Amino acid sequence: MSATHVTGAVRSRANTGSSYRLTDRIGLGLAWLLGLLFCAIAAAIVVYFLIEGIRHLRPSLLVTNPQAGVTESQTGGFLDPLLGTFIIALMSMAIALPFGVGIAVWLSEFGRPKTLARVAESAVEMMAGEPAVVLALFGLALFESHLLGFLSQSTHGVVLGQSFFAAAALLSLVGLPMVVANVREGLQAIPSHVREASYALGKTKIATVRRVLLPAARPSVITGTMLGVGRVIGDTAIVLLLLGGTLTFQSANSVPVLGLLRGTGDTLTGYIYYNAPTGDGNQQDKAYAAAFVLMLMVLALNVGVDIVVNRSRKAVRWS
Amino acid sequence: MDEDDFLEQSHGISQDQRAELGLGALVFVVVGLLLAMLGFVLHEAWPSFAHNGIGWFGPGGSLDQQIQAIINSGELKEAPVYTFHAWPLIWSTILITAGAVAIAFPASLFIAVFIVEFAPQWLRRTLEPVVRLLASVPSVIYGLAGVLVIVPFIGNHLITQGEKASVTPIIELTGASLLAAVLILTVMIAPIMIAVFVDGLRSVPRGWLEGSLALGVNRWRTFWKVGVRTVRPVLVAGTVLATARALGEAIMLSMVSGSVPFSPNPIDGLIFLFEPSQPLAATIIHNTEALNSPPMKATLYAIGFVLLFSAAMLSLIGWVVKRPMRKYGASYGVVL
Numbered sequence: 001m002s003a004t005h006v007t008g009a010v011r012s013r014a015n016t017g018s019s020y021r022l023t024d025r026i027g028l029g030l031a032w033l034l035g036l037l038f039c040a041i042a043a044a045i046v047v048y049f050l051i052e053g054i055r056h057l058r059p060s061l062l063v064t065n066p067q068a069g070v071t072e073s074q075t076g077g078f079l080d081p082l083l084g085t086f087i088i089a090l091m092s093m094a095i096a097l098p099f100g101v102g103i104a105v106w107l108s109e110f111g112r113p114k115t116l117a118r119v120a121e122s123a124v125e126m127m128a129g130e131p132a133v134v135l136a137l138f139g140l141a142l143f144e145s146h147l148l149g150f151l152s153q154s155t156h157g158v159v160l161g162q163s164f165f166a167a168a169a170l171l172s173l174v175g176l177p178m179v180v181a182n183v184r185e186g187l188q189a190i191p192s193h194v195r196e197a198s199y200a201l202g203k204t205k206i207a208t209v210r211r212v213l214l215p216a217a218r219p220s221v222i223t224g225t226m227l228g229v230g231r232v233i234g235d236t237a238i239v240l241l242l243l244g245g246t247l248t249f250q251s252a253n254s255v256p257v258l259g260l261l262r263g264t265g266d267t268l269t270g271y272i273y274y275n276a277p278t279g280d281g282n283q284q285d286k287a288y289a290a291a292f293v294l295m296l297m298v299l300a301l302n303v304g305v306d307i308v309v310n311r312s313r314k315a316v317r318w319s
Numbered sequence: 320m321d322e323d324d325f326l327e328q329s330h331g332i333s334q335d336q337r338a339e340l341g342l343g344a345l346v347f348v349v350v351g352l353l354l355a356m357l358g359f360v361l362h363e364a365w366p367s368f369a370h371n372g373i374g375w376f377g378p379g380g381s382l383d384q385q386i387q388a389i390i391n392s393g394e395l396k397e398a399p400v401y402t403f404h405a406w407p408l409i410w411s412t413i414l415i416t417a418g419a420v421a422i423a424f425p426a427s428l429f430i431a432v433f434i435v436e437f438a439p440q441w442l443r444r445t446l447e448p449v450v451r452l453l454a455s456v457p458s459v460i461y462g463l464a465g466v467l468v469i470v471p472f473i474g475n476h477l478i479t480q481g482e483k484a485s486v487t488p489i490i491e492l493t494g495a496s497l498l499a500a501v502l503i504l505t506v507m508i509a510p511i512m513i514a515v516f517v518d519g520l521r522s523v524p525r526g527w528l529e530g531s532l533a534l535g536v537n538r539w540r541t542f543w544k545v546g547v548r549t550v551r552p553v554l555v556a557g558t559v560l561a562t563a564r565a566l567g568e569a570i571m572l573s574m575v576s577g578s579v580p581f582s583p584n585p586i587d588g589l590i591f592l593f594e595p596s597q598p599l600a601a602t603i604i605h606n607t608e609a610l611n612s613p614p615m616k617a618t619l620y621a622i623g624f625v626l627l628f629s630a631a632m633l634s635l636i637g638w639v640v641k642r643p644m645r646k647y648g649a650s651y652g653v654v655l
Binding site for chain 2: 032134235305
């Protein structure tokens with residue numbers, strides 16, 4: 001096989017004065033072309049939203065609430081959706097982080113019986129591939145049951161099933177695979193002699209995990225969390241179905257925090273969907289401004305991940 | 320805390336065992352949740368499947384009228400109507416997903432090769448963060464760009480008046496079309512593929528490539544024949560991941576696909592690219608307000624179950640295809 005390749009290469013060199021055959025040149029040309037095209041598309045998307053965002057974003061939008069209206073000047077800003085995004089991110093990561101780290105530790109350090117490990121692995125992988133809409137439908141079926149009725153509002157004995165609790169619980173499933181994958185990779189990158197050194201000092205396995213491995217894998221925990229947050233704040237389907245998509249906070253009752261969390265609300269993604277030309281609001285300028293803010297958040301998370309990864313690359317050198 | 324570690328012998332069950340059990344229980348919860356999801360969704364969907372049988376997946380009648388009848392029967396509290404033939408939705412999903420993956424896969428492969436091997440250093444350093452940024456841009460933003468830029472462009476410049484007139488009584492060609500859906504979906508899933516492919520290509524052992532180069536094989540051929548071939552499991556993994564994302568994409572597609580349950584027919588010529596349709600996932604989003612009509616709820620859960628099942632099958636296929644390929648190289652951890 002390799003012999004024919006070599007003779008082929010030699011022959012074509014004799015013919016054309018270079019070792020590149022026609023197909024090779026086409027391939028290389030395509031790679032350059034598509035690479036540059038990709039740059040162009042990426043630049044177009046980023047520049048477009050940058051320009052539209054700067055044109056339409058006013059500081060007042062960030063501090064006023066959405067209002068009913070038909071023109072851009074009547075409909076207010078997006079304070080509540082913005083806060084909603086933060087609340088949702090915080091709540092869902094509060095669930096996803098401990099679960100994700102726990103599962104990653106179990107998969108990487110324990111993983112017995114093997115069958116359960118394999119099942120768990122594919123379950124997490126599958127969860128990453130499940131459509132968010134279906135997760136939302138599942139969440140609705142789950143939180144509409146009377147057993148979980150205390151987490152949302154109910155009128156006349158019918159449980160609404162829509163609340164910050166419901167949305168955050170299901171969105172944590174969106175963030176979970178990112179946490180598991182990253183933490184697991186971080187743990188596996190630690191060479192086994194580090195563990196052995198810890199055991200030799202008389203540490204138990206779980207103490208090793210807590211005192212040695214997790215601190216060493218902290219950059220991947222942070223990376224996984226940030227990527228998870230990025231996924232969570234970008235989701236729209238679960239927000240529409242489980243958070244109600246009511247633009248402003250609609251508290252379930254007057255209890256300060258719990259009432260809010262049991263009530264419905266919105267996030268930036270839901271707000272953009274509502275204000276896109278296909279939505280009910282149809283206020284393009286607001287949609288652009290909110291999309292710009294959301295893009296900035298995603299960008300910040302990405303930069304954060306880069307910084308953490310670069311710093312950890314410089315910091316730890318095993319062996 | 321440290322004292323605990325040394326005192327473990329005094330307990331009946333050691334700290335390690337307790338931790339292992341605890342963490343194992345956590346894993347059980349997540350696996351159980353996934354199974355519960357399958358069960359729950361199927362349970363809610365059952366009336367729709369039971370009533371239509373295999374005809375659920377087939378064509379038949381106007382889907383618009385069927386959906387309206389289902390919703391009405393629930394809201395008027397009459398005997399529930401379940402008749403539903405989802406073929407237009409399934410066909411739309413197949414067309415859009417296959418179209419996007421068919422364009423995105425070769426393009427992503429070339430771009431990944433370009434980034435890893437051929438791009439100048441400065442370009443590589445800017446491209447990598449850009450790929451990751453594009454992969455994490457929320458779908459609603461892509462949808463917004465689509466509905467404000469791509470859809471009007473197609474509607475105003477690509478579709479002729481004659482084409483609009485030719486289909487007028489049945490559908491309206493506004494630009495929200497198969498073409499728009501495929502294009503934007505391609506841009507959406509390509510960064511995912513590129514990111515996975517780049518990760519894989521970078522971990523090809525340098526020695527293998529150098530061996531090929533030392534034999535006088537040129538750089539392109541070396542990378543194409545040795546590098547790309549080595550990462551075939553990664554190519555499968557990335558494609559499965561991106562296909563799953565495409566299949567489940569609801570928000571963006573509900574914005575740009577036109578949301579009309581119509582099945583574009585390739586036999587009609589190129590005009591089918593401009594025709595609107597409605598994929599499965601977008602149908603759920605489009606009809607969320609009808610969820611309080613019990614028969615419609617069952618129908619939407621049935622759609623959800625089909626999506627759930629296809630996504631699970633996709634994972635399974637990916638797993639089966641990847642397995643025999645493992646021998647070509649080490650197993651690559653793919654994180655995205």
